[in-house]
Amino acid sequence: MKRIQVAERNRLRNKSYKSAVKTLTKSYYAALGEYAADPSDEKKQAVDASMSAAFSKIDKAVKRGSIHRNVAARRKSKLAHARKKHETAS
Secondary structure (H helix, E strand, O other), X not given: OHHHHXXXXXXXXXXXXXXXXXXXXXXXXXXXXXXXXXXXXXXXXHHHHHHHHHHHHHHHHHHHOOOOXXXXXXXXXXXXXXXXXXXXXX
């Protein structure tokens, strides 16, 4: 019985972290799209802030054991690559 309760608790915690990572990633891509459409300092700061928040949440999810460190590295690399692609285009 206790294992079932522990597993359910951990599943919900992992789900919460994964959901937060997805949400922050989507907001990062939205900010990046706005910056690509109209490059300005304000939008660049918004991209920086959303990227920082996404990286932080990804690292925290790894620390808590919700996602594997290689998955985190791949996701962070993908975010950085998208930003670099937009910076060279602008």
